[in-house]
Amino acid sequence: MNIVVCVKQVPDTTEVKIDPATGTLVREGIPSIINPDDKSGLEAALELKDQVGAKVTVLSMGPPQAELALREALAMGADEAVLLSDRAFGGADTWATSTTLAAALRKLDWDLVVCGRQAIDGDTAQVGPQIAEHLGIPHVSYVSELKVEGEAVVVKRAFEDGYQRIRAKFPCLVTALKDMNKPRYMSVGGVFDAYRKTIPVWGLADLDVDPANIGLKGSPTRVKSSYTKGTKSAGKVYEVDPKEGARIIVERLKEKFII
Amino acid sequence: MNVSEYKGVFVFAERRDGAVQKVAYELLGMGRGIADALGEPLAAVLLGSGLKDSEAAELIAFGADEVILVDHPDLGVYMTEPYTKAVVKAIAERKPGVVFFGATTIGRDLAPRVSARVKTGLTADCTALAVEDGTRNLLMTRPAFGGNIMATIVCPEHRPQMSTVRPGVMRKLERDGARKGRVSRLAVEIEAKDRNVEILEVVSEKVARKNIEDSTVLVSGGRGLGSPENFRKLDLVADELGGLVSASRAVVDLGWVGQDRQVGQTGKTVRPDLYIACGISGMIQHIAGMEDSGFIVAVNKNSGAPIFEYADLGIVTDVNRLVPALAEELKAAKAER
Numbered sequence A: 001m002n003i004v005v006c007v008k009q010v011p012d013t014t015e016v017k018i019d020p021a022t023g024t025l026v027r028e029g030i031p032s033i034i035n036p037d038d039k040s041g042l043e044a045a046l047e048l049k050d051q052v053g054a055k056v057t058v059l060s061m062g063p064p065q066a067e068l069a070l071r072e073a074l075a076m077g078a079d080e081a082v083l084l085s086d087r088a089f090g091g092a093d094t095w096a097t098s099t100t101l102a103a104a105l106r107k108l109d110w111d112l113v114v115c116g117r118q119a120i121d122g123d124t125a126q127v128g129p130q131i132a133e134h135l136g137i138p139h140v141s142y143v144s145e146l147k148v149e150g151e152a153v154v155v156k157r158a159f160e161d162g163y164q165r166i167r168a169k170f171p172c173l174v175t176a177l178k179d180m181n182k183p184r185y186m187s188v189g190g191v192f193d194a195y196r197k198t199i200p201v202w203g204l205a206d207l208d209v210d211p212a213n214i215g216l217k218g219s220p221t222r223v224k225s226s227y228t229k230g231t232k233s234a235g236k237v238y239e240v241d242p243k244e245g246a247r248i249i250v251e252r253l254k255e256k257f258i259i
Numbered sequence B: 001m002n003v004s005e006y007k008g009v010f011v012f013a014e015r016r017d018g019a020v021q022k023v024a025y026e027l028l029g030m031g032r033g034i035a036d037a038l039g040e041p042l043a044a045v046l047l048g049s050g051l052k053d054s055e056a057a058e059l060i061a062f063g064a065d066e067v068i069l070v071d072h073p074d075l076g077v078y079m080t081e082p083y084t085k086a087v088v089k090a091i092a093e094r095k096p097g098v099v100f101f102g103a104t105t106i107g108r109d110l111a112p113r114v115s116a117r118v119k120t121g122l123t124a125d126c127t128a129l130a131v132e133d134g135t136r137n138l139l140m141t142r143p144a145f146g147g148n149i150m151a152t153i154v155c156p157e158h159r160p161q162m163s164t165v166r167p168g169v170m171r172k173l174e175r176d177g178a179r180k181g182r183v184s185r186l187a188v189e190i191e192a193k194d195r196n197v198e199i200l201e202v203v204s205e206k207v208a209r210k211n212i213e214d215s216t217v218l219v220s221g222g223r224g225l226g227s228p229e230n231f232r233k234l235d236l237v238a239d240e241l242g243g244l245v246s247a248s249r250a251v252v253d254l255g256w257v258g259q260d261r262q263v264g265q266t267g268k269t270v271r272p273d274l275y276i277a278c279g280i281s282g283m284i285q286h287i288a289g290m291e292d293s294g295f296i297v298a299v300n301k302n303s304g305a306p307i308f309e310y311a312d313l314g315i316v317t318d319v320n321r322l323v324p325a326l327a328e329e330l331k332a333a334k335a336e337r
Helices: A036-052 A064-076 A094-105 A127-135 A188-194 A242-255 B022-038 B053-061 B080-094 B107-118 B228-232 B234-241 B249-253 B284-290 B319-336
Strands: A002-006 A009-011 A032-034 A055-061 A080-084 A112-116 A139-149 A152-159 A162-169 A172-176 A222-228 A236-239 B009-013 B042-048 B066-071 B098-102 B122-126 B128-131 B138-144 B149-154 B161-165 B182-185 B198-204 B217-221 B244-247 B274-278 B295-300 B313-316
Touching (some): A002 A036, A002 A127, A009 A064, A032 A036, A036 A055, A036 A064, A036 A112, A036 A172, A055 A064, A055 A094, A064 A080, A064 A188, A080 A094, A094 B107, A094 B122, A112 A127, A127 A139, A127 A172, A139 B107, A162 A172, A242 B295, A242 B313, A242 B319, B009 B022, B009 B080, B009 B107, B022 B128, B022 B161, B042 B053, B042 B080, B053 B066, B053 B182, B066 B080, B080 B107, B098 B107, B107 B122, B107 B161, B122 B138, B138 B161, B217 B234, B228 B234, B234 B274, B234 B319, B244 B249, B274 B319, B295 B319
Parallel strands (some): A002 A055, A002 A112, A055 A080, A139 A172, A236 B313, B009 B098, B042 B066, B066 B182, B098 B161, B122 B161, B217 B244
Antiparallel strands (some): A009 A032, A139 A152, A152 A162, A162 B198, B128 B138, B138 B149
């Protein structure tokens, strides 16, 4: 069985801070990580490799430094990695990104494609299902459990108020939830091996894709403007003992006719 | 593509377990404003099996000019491909300029698949929508970078302009039973090959669960409470106020409470009349999910906690001693009335 896991290198947004003076994002010194949902998708693929045997390839689109995320994936136990990197891919929205990734997937051998549900920098959850549509294969998103039965996966698909158990025959794509497992650490031997492997870098010339459909030019959506959220003016803060605090709260709730 | 050929606003009216979901009415409330700004009609697209006229009537009462019913046995339980086929057909036949989906686990599965098939843009999890003067393009505003940045997205050269919209953010209209609207039916052919996955089991877990998005009072707990036992004491306050207990992501990750109670960027967006944050420091991801609440009270022992920047009333104290005292005060206040 061949599995391709799509991963994205993202800034650790839990570390992102706003500069109060300028109101802009402080990005200096923010570590880059493998997107958490993607990392759990990779772990699920590696568990299948351990249990039933599989070749696991990781695929990422990004700037040259995204190679670091792929090295980490190799050190966790992935067999091969491919980096999609080309200035022509830059500025892509989810439609153009999924078009590019689908073009790369057409060059690879796989039964199953695993993506994370969504990336923490954009939170869109769109790229996985869009890749599947471009490839003309079924997908199941919000997957919290995954196993293989013959030529199919059987997954648990989460909803707000329940779940479905779904069987999807190969070839198919699933999008993984972070909660589905706890990703393994890189092993010492794995790190050593990871740095001996070569990671091919594919650019526009390597893909069979219409240049009009990728990058900024191929993106139906545009960012018109962006801004950091200002904070509303803070209310009054009392430093008091707990009993007095409780009394103040109740008094204010009465004033506001909330109670 | 001639964008001027595309007219009207579509709302995907999500229906689960035979019931139209609250988010559908929220989208109609917001979509009504967009349709009026464009001077174009607003249609609800309702997919399901055994759809009733009364369901269409409700959608009209809450703002739709038209309800397009797509009734088919294979649309009873959500499955990606049959739903995609039905929505794509409705778009192909009617050429709407705008399509809204709820940013639910169904909407966020269906909308990307539809957008890829019709080759148009899709903007996820919007929290504000407007029509731009002059161009009449849809301005779709959404949070990114964990809520640190708001971005306004446009889709100028492709139609329809599509977005998913965060549940709980938009207001539904007052129900107006006298509103008039049109009901039409759209036929869709669903073949065996369209049922391209097999649903083995459907499990509903909503029994005994209450939805924090629907509660007018939330008493929310964070890591500052220190233990699951202290977290459970929030029930005392919530019960006195007739509200529910919600939580920050940190305590959901610690397993003190289920994910259905999580407020924030990766959880739910809530805007109760009263939000009491207990032992929550106020990471930006949490703030993104609750800052529009009517009245925000924050209790934290750390006076530097960012939550105080957003609170209407802040108490710096030992939260675990305040919680039982607050329950007592509330009980006493109730007895006075």
